Amino acid sequence: MTFLFPLLLAGLAVAAVPVLLHLLLHQRPRQLLFPAFRFLVPNYRVNKRQLRLKQWLLLALRVMLLAALCLALSRPKVFSERLSIGSDRPAAMVLLFDTSASMEYRSGGKTSLQIAQEKGLELLDKLSEGSRVAVLDTAEPGGAWAPTPSIAREQIESLRIKPANGPLTNRLAEAYRLFADHSEQGEDFQEDLPRFFYLFTDRTVASWDTGRQQELEALRQSQGKGVLTTLVDVGPERPVDVAVLAIDLPNKVLGTEERLRLRATVHAEGADCDTELICKIDNETTPERKPVRLQAGQSQVVTFERDRQAAGWHQADIRLATSDSLAANDVIYLTYEVHGGRRILLVVDDLRDAEFWKLALESTNAFQCDVRRPADVLRLPMKEWSSYRAVCLMNVAQPSAALWQLLEKFVKDGGGLAIMPGGAEMQPAAYAETFLMPAKLRTVVRAEGPDGARWNEESYRHPVLAAFREWRNQPSVGFVVPPAAERYWEVQPIPSTSFVIVSYADKSSRPALLERSFDPAVVRGRVLLFTTPMDRSHLDHALGKPWNNYLPSWFYLVLANKTMDYLAGDAADRLLNFRCGQPVLLPVPAASANASYLLRGPGLAPDQAVVRRADNKAEIVLTQPFVPGNYVLEGGDGAPVARFSVNLAPEESRWDKVPVEQIEAVLGPDTVLPALRGTSLSEALQKHRSQPLELFPGLMIFVLILLAFENLLSNRFYRKSGPAGVDTEAGKEAA
Secondary structure, X not given: OEEOOHHHHHHHHHHHHHHHHHHHHOOOOOOOOOHHHHHOHHXXXXXXHHHHXXXXXXXXXXXXXXXXXXXXXXXXXXXXXOOOOOOOOOOEEEEEEOOOHHHHOEEOOEEHHHHHHHHHXXXXXXXXXXXXXXXXXXXXXXXXXXXXXXXHHHHHHOOOOOOOOOOHHHHHHHHHHHHHHHHHOOOOOOOOOOEEEEEEEOOEHHHOXXXXXXXXXXXXXXXXXXXXEEEEEOOOOOOOEEEEEEEEOOOOOEEOOOOEEEEEEEEEEOOOEEEEEEEEEOOOOOOEEEEEEEOOOOEEEEEEEEOOOOOEEEEEEEEEOOOOOOHXXXXXXXXEEEEOOEEEEEEEOOHHHHHHHHHHHHOOOOEEEEEEOHHHHOOOOHHHHOOOXXXXXXXXXXXOHHHHHHHHHHHHOOOEEEEEOOOOOOOHHHHOOOOOOOEEEEEEEEOOOOOOEEEOHHHOOOHHHHHHHHHXXXXXXXXXXXXXXXXXXXXXXXXXXXXXXXXEOOOOOOEEEEEEOOOOOOOOOEEEEEOOOOOHHHOOHHHOOOXXXXXXXXXXXXXXXXXXXXXXXXXXXXXOEEEOOOOEEEEOOOOOOOOEEEEEOOOOOHHHHEEEOOOOOOEEEEOOOOOOEEEEEEOXXXXXXXXXXXXXXXXXXXXXXXXXXHHHHHHOOOOEXXXXXXXXXXXXXXXXXXXXXXXXXXHHHHHHHHHHHHHHHHHHHOOOOOOOOOOHHHHHHHO
């Protein structure tokens, strides 16, 4: 219970006045000895007891009358945990708004966020002086109590849709912290103020993290006690939306001679649709259009194709020809790269040794190989090194320390290195002088069986062998001869830093292919070590018995390309497409320290356009909250350095409602308010839960009743019809 005018409760002291008057004015009757009066004594005693009872009754009525009058004037109200905000009592209130992309859904000329803002402002209008308000949204971390309600109003009015967003559940701890801070500031705030927490959302699946239910329920039990929570659903009851959900590039690595295939997934929600999908790549003047006809609830995959694109980056946007209630998911963006032959450096003592490997790589038009001797490599300028994606060290008998230094820098900067030892001419000591080696070369061994040491197919788990693992389970695909080595190097892996990609299926399970692992913050590249030669001099049948059987089948061709894809970085490895809010890591060419770049794209503020690369870093990390679109990073000369795309998370286009049971398991029972489009929040709250009880009218009626009853009894008890000072009623009873 609370009182509007608590100072008037001091008037309760007036209730003691009738008692004092009764005690002070009470007169004792004079005693007169009259013998004949003894017959009247019994009746007198009876009448005296009745008179005292009437006097005490009148005294009690007058005390109650004064007390009720004081209580009524102090305007008491009754509150409980299930009551909403009263209009006359200050309160502490936190408002949390969902500002994700789905809140941009437009219905009746207003977006869901605009409806939420109206409801929040309506709550502010109901608050009385002395109330405290905090405004939070799901995109911005942190929060604080607004200095005044007018500033809180400005904060609500300034809310905007932010595609880089998170679920409501991420902000519950912050809201409870604000209430805890409020309770600790007893000198500045009234500690007994009711605390209200309102969440405004469209209740879509993206707005709620169901995986944190137990954690958040424990959080409410520990920090949210005494907080009256209400989730206000401002989303559409029956949404009608057509969305471009996803875009897929089946052939992740594209060559200039390959055919491009883009597959876009379109989904219709709530109603049938008949529209077109438009695909525009780069600066096409006549984009391709394809029809889209869907029934409600159906999805369709639309494919766009292009022939022979130029090498380099390309950017596409695929959009619906007609806009609908949620424009944010009517378009999707894509960045991809066409490789005009990624440059690979082959380092060999004898240039003829690289023939087979070079032929295998260039036959697919995906790579361009340069073959050089170690002495020539030492004279390469640093700019030339930056143009290579990977280096293959093939049958180099004795690499020099200077060569290892160049290779170490190349790998640290993000390049890939494949080490392919030769035969007995190798000098293992020369390969022990670098930290790049995944293992130490020990000695050449021969396979135990006549068919050689086959690969252990059960160990095909590495990305290099992913395709082989899939083909092994398909009866229509098979190797002419299972891969096996007749001679190979026995190696000693470096403990805790090497990973065996595949081993031989012999008794000792010796490694066939290894990878060295590094700290990504120090070394960005990758290193693979083959334990059997891959060069011409050890595989050509005309030169003697080959060391392995890789070359006669297509296994050699595929292994060469898959290995270089992994080391050089394919489209799946080099991220070019990101979700809103996801940090963007962009590799940049080697340049001077603190080089400046210009970022171009939608939604960028002037202070976000200029970015700098940190010292000794070969990449730039961008953390701006990007809006969906295509972006370009330009160098100081205006030439593009990198391109990438940003899209909404597909979950933002899902309209499934989070079940009320899951929300109330976290927030508490009866906390979800149904859809409020076109309905006053105050009216909805009155229907949803009872209001504070105003006791003033009832107390005033009670005062009038007491006053009338007291007047009636006093007139009856003290009505006089005889001589002055004689109680007529008492005289009659005495007679």
